[in-house]
Every structure is written in structure tokens, then in C-alpha cells.
Amino acid sequence: MHDVIAELRWRGLIHQSTDDAGLPAWLVEKPRSVYAGFDPTADSLHVGHLMALMILRRFQQAGHRPIALVGGATGMIGDPSGKSEERNLLSVDQLRANVAGMEPQLRRFLNFDAGPGAAVLVNNFDWMGRFGYLEFLRDVGKHFPVNVMLAKDSVRSRLERTDAGLSYTEFSYMLLQAYDFVHLFNEYACEVQVGGSDQWGNITAGIDLARRLRGVQLYGMTCPLLTRSDGQKMGKSESGALWLDPEKTSPYQFYQYWINLDDADVATCLRFFTDLGQDTIDRVLAEHEADRGRRTAQRCLAAELTRLVHGPDGLTIAERATQIFFGAEIGELPEAQLQGIFADVPSRELPREKLQGNGLPMADALVAAGLAKSKGEARRTITHGGAYVNNRRAGELDRCLTLDDLVGESTIVLRSGKKKYGLLRFV
RNA sequence: GGGGGGUUUCCCGAGCGGUCAAAGGGGUCAGACUGUAAAUCUGAUGGCAAUGCCUUCGCAGGUUCGAAUCCUGCACCCCCCA
Numbered sequence: 001m002h003d004v005i006a007e008l009r010w011r012g013l014i015h016q017s018t019d020d021a022g023l024p025a026w027l028v029e030k031p032r033s034v035y036a037g038f039d040p041t042a043d044s045l046h047v048g049h050l051m052a053l054m055i056l057r058r059f060q061q062a063g064h065r066p067i068a069l070v071g072g073a074t075g076m077i078g079d080p081s082g083k084s085e086e087r088n089l090l091s092v093d094q095l096r097a098n099v100a101g102m103e104p105q106l107r108r109f110l111n112f113d114a115g116p117g118a119a120v121l122v123n124n125f126d127w128m129g130r131f132g133y134l135e136f137l138r139d140v141g142k143h144f145p146v147n148v149m150l151a152k153d154s155v156r157s158r159l160e161r162t163d164a165g166l167s168y169t170e171f172s173y174m175l176l177q178a179y180d181f182v183h184l185f186n187e188y189a190c191e192v193q194v195g196g197s198d199q200w201g202n203i204t205a206g207i208d209l210a211r212r213l214r215g216v217q218l219y220g221m222t223c224p225l226l227t228r229s230d231g232q233k234m235g236k237s238e239s240g241a242l243w244l245d246p247e248k249t250s251p252y253q254f255y256q257y258w259i260n261l262d263d264a265d266v267a268t269c270l271r272f273f274t275d276l277g278q279d280t281i282d283r284v285l286a287e288h289e290a291d292r293g294r295r296t297a298q299r300c301l302a303a304e305l306t307r308l309v310h311g312p313d314g315l316t317i318a319e320r321a322t323q324i325f326f327g328a329e330i331g332e333l334p335e336a337q338l339q340g341i342f343a344d345v346p347s348r349e350l351p352r353e354k355l356q357g358n359g360l361p362m363a364d365a366l367v368a369a370g371l372a373k374s375k376g377e378a379r380r381t382i383t384h385g386g387a388y389v390n391n392r393r394a395g396e397l398d399r400c401l402t403l404d405d406l407v408g409e410s411t412i413v414l415r416s417g418k419k420k421y422g423l424l425r426f427v
Numbered sequence: 428g429g430g431g432g433g434u435u436u437c438c439c440g441a442g443c444g445g446u447c448a449a450a451g452g453g454g455u456c457a458g459a460c461u462g463u464a465a466a467u468c469u470g471a472u473g474g475c476a477a478u479g480c481c482u483u484c485g486c487a488g489g490u491u492c493g494a495a496u497c498c499u500g501c502a503c504c505c506c507c508c509a
Binding site: 377 | 457465470472
């Protein structure tokens with residue numbers, strides 16, 4: 001069997017493990033089952049989930065069986081780990097919708113069809129939902145010394161804050177996650193849990209519980225939390241999280257995020273998020289070093305990830321839109337080609353009449369296209385020379401869009417700054 | 428229970444009767460330089476039918492020609508003494 005730990009190690013994906021010395025050999029011995037949990041806080045996964053997802057994927061590639069757990073039950077409680085304040089509870093309907101949204105996305109990363117190593121998708125609501133309160137307290141709660149629970153980072157940091165409390169509900173969260181681990185051990189012989197470094201406390205809670213309840217030794221491993229060199233959270237764009245759902249974050253926007261990544265972060269991301277091997281990555285990085293202006297590494301990363309998340313078609317669309325916007329003159333594009341990128345670049349529809357007469361003032365157009373929050377902001381952008389119509393600078397405040405500005409049948413391409421595009425479609 | 432301090436625009440933080448849409452910093456946006464990078468520099472940064480009008484300084488009232496600034500009450504937070 002492939003040594004998955006060695007693989008994860010060179011990629012920099014190991015932060016802590018419960019048994020640094022023994023784990024590699026134990027994993028090479030025979031296929032094991034590994035699980036990671038995903039709380040359904042939204043109806044789509046986002047880039048923040050990618051780390052754990054890629055780790056499961058690599059375990060599967062190495063011959064192990066990945067188990068993706070969606071937290072239909074734990075999501076009802078809310079994990080205090082890494083959260084500075086108490087969370088609002090999600091409604092049951094919302095949770096159900098969120099779980100439904102995440103499931104097909106998980107399937108993109110893991111293979112659910114292939115024999116003994118086939119991935120498994122479970123929802124902890126299926127076993128937690130039926131658990132009676134008294135039963136749970138007797139069977140599970142009894143094994144948790146409160147002083148140990150209080151010592152966990154996730155709890156302690158919250159208790160130390162004077163401005164944010166910790167409810168009994170969230171305090172109990174770790175019991176649920178701990179029990180999940182034991183349950184998965186019972187049902188799937190799952191012996192390893194992976195997660196972000198903030199999950200350490202929850203993972204070890206599960207290991208302790210398994211020892212007490214079943215007398216078995218389970219394993220845990222965490223990956224580092226990924227932050228960008230400028231301190232921002234990876235995968236956070238100006239407009240919020242980078243979703244894996246193409247309806248929320250289009251393949252074009254997704255692709256653009258990675259294309260724009262700092263040089264300082266690109267090597268790490270290549271190792272974390274692509275399936276490329278060490279040799280290939282080294283070659284790409286060397287090529288990138290040789291001529292940074294070509295952004296070889298970013299292009300490679302963006303292509304690999306977009307293909308993984310949105311498929312070859314998604315990548316094609318993203319690349320084509322990128323070529324059109326950052327390359328050629330827009331003036332003469334055929335309508336058909338514009339249609340292709342419509343779906344992907346934020347666009348708004350407006351009635352065609354707006355272009356008649358004096359036309360549509362530039363500032364209104366920018367606001368309508370979502371490129372400015374207010375007319376004041378739009379005006380500033382224009383005055384500073386940051387507004388473009390069909391890639392041509394439009395610097396005059398009194399500039400109005402008319403029928404003459406249409407590209408193809410019904411489109412006008414607006415841009416604010418260097419790279420923020422918005423399409424207006426006049427129907 | 429007693430005493431003191433605080434709540435300002437996206438965030439931090441000045442302002443303490445008019446010249447306050449409110450200093451400064453951060454962030455953000457735009458420009459220059461570049462490589463759709465980083466760093467740096469420049470400008471902008473409540474809204475709008477815009478030489479004006481409207482909304483904003485915890486909430487509600489009051490004093491005043493005029494209040495973020497003064498008074499009263501309320502809410503929340505912090506600190507000190509019991």
C-alpha cells in the first residue's frame with residue numbers, strides 16, 4: 001500500500017497526529033477507514049472545506065476507505081471550536097436543505113463506486129436523531145469528566161472571554177462528535193479521524209470515549225489551518241466565501257480567485273489542493289520562478305482546481321471568459337460567444353428602452369451591473385478613470401450608454417478597475 | 428449595594444455647543460508602477476433628483492437660533508470599593 005502519511009507530510013498537510021511514530025506503518029499494513037466531518041452550515045461546501053476533503057481523497061487514493069460525515073445532528077448544535085461566540089441555531093428545514101446541497105459536492109472528490117475502498121457518505125442525524133436524552137447521558141455523558149472538557153481549548157478560550165459566553169448546548173458538542181467516532185467504529189470499523197487543527201479537541205474526545213466504551217485505540221490527525229500570507233482567510237474574496245456551488249460562485253469567479261493568488265501562497269496551495277505529484281509541482285514552481293510574469297503556477301493551480309470542482313466544461317468556460325476579458329478587444333465578439341460567458345460572469349438584465357434617447361448614465365450602469373454599491377461610488381470610479389465600457393476606458397461623468405455601445409445583439413461589457421467585470425444585457 | 432468610566436461613521440479611535448458628514452489609523456475602492464502578483468506612491472471613502480437636500484455619533488426626550496458635544500430618563504458594557 002501507498003504510504004499516505006509520507007504523501008501528506010511532503011504536502012505539509014499534517015499538523016498533529018496522535019501517533020506520529022506508529023501511524024505510517026499501521027496505515028500501510030492494510031486498508032483502513034478514515035472519516036472527516038462536515039457541518040452543514042450552508043447549502044454548499046466552500047474552499048474552507050477543501051483541506052479535509054483533499055485529505056480524504058488522498059487516503060482513498062492510497063487504498064483506504066474514506067467516510068464523509070455530514071453533521072445533520074451536530075449542525076443542530078454548533079461546534080464552538082474556533083468560534084469566538086455562540087452561534088445561532090439553524091432550523092431543521094434549513095439543515096436538511098444544507099445537507100442535500102453538500103452531498104453531491106462531496107461526491108466529486110471521492111469515489112463512491114469502487115469496491116472495498118468505496119467512499120461512504122453518512123449523516124450523523126441518522127443515529128443521533130433517535131438518541132434519547134437520558135440514554136445519551138447514561139451511555140455517553142457518564143464517560144466525560146467535566147474537568148477534562150473544561151480543559152479543551154475550544155471551551156477554555158470561550159470561557160476566558162468576558163464578552164461571549166458558552167451555552168450548555170455548545171458545551172455538549174464534543175460529546176456528539178466523540179460519539180460519532182465510536183459509532184463509525186462500530187458500523188464501519190473506522191479507526192482514524194482527520195480534521196482541521198481546531199478539531200483536535202473533538203477528535204481526542206472521540207478517541208477517549210472509544211477507549212472507555214470499547215477498549216480500542218483509535219487514531220486522529222489534524223491538518224494546519226490555511227491562511228494566506230496576508231493573514232486573510234484562504235478562500236475569502238471581497239464578496240464573501242468561495243463556494244463550490246457554481247450557482248453561488250461561478251467557475252469563472254472561482255478560477256479568477258486562484259489566478260490572482262499571491263506568489264507567496266501558490267506553492268502551498270498547489271501541494272494542498274491539487275493531485276499533482278511532487279516532481280510536477282517542483283517543475284511548475286521552477287518554471288514560475290524563471291518568469292514570474294507568466295504566472296505559470298497560478299494558472300496551473302487555477303486550472304487543476306477548477307477542473308476538479310467544476311469539471312472540464314467549467315474549466316473551459318472559465319478559461320474562455322478569462323481570455324476574452326484579459327486578452328482581446330471586445331468590440332467585435334459574436335453574440336454566440338458572449339452567450340457562453342453570460343452564464344458565468346455576473347450579469348443583469350435591463351429593458352432595452354434604457355439605451356434610447358439620451359441613454360443610460362454611466363454611473364447608473366455601474367450600479368445596475370453590481371460594480372458599485374452606490375452612485376457616489378460609481379462616480380468616484382469613473383472620475384478616477386477606473387470605469388470601462390467594452391474594455392475601453394470611460395472617464396467622463398456624463399458618458400451615457402446607448403445602442404451604439406452594444407456588443408453583439410444585446411450586451412454591454414462593463415468593468416470597474418482592472419479585473420472586476422459585469423455584463424449588462426438589454427432585452 | 429457604593430463609586431467611577433464608556434457606547435462615534437465598515438473597524439479601531441479623536442472630537443466635548445456652531446467653521447462636523449465628523450481628525451488619525453486600518454480596511455475597502457480607484458489610479459500609477461507591474462505580472463490580472465507583492466511592495467510602494469497618489470487619490471477617494473454616508474446617501475441622493477448634488478454650488479443644494481436628506482440620514483448618521485447607544486435609545487428616548489429636553490435646553491438652545493444651533494447638539495456628536497449640555498441636561499433628564501432608559502439600555503448595554505468596563506473598572507474600582509463592599
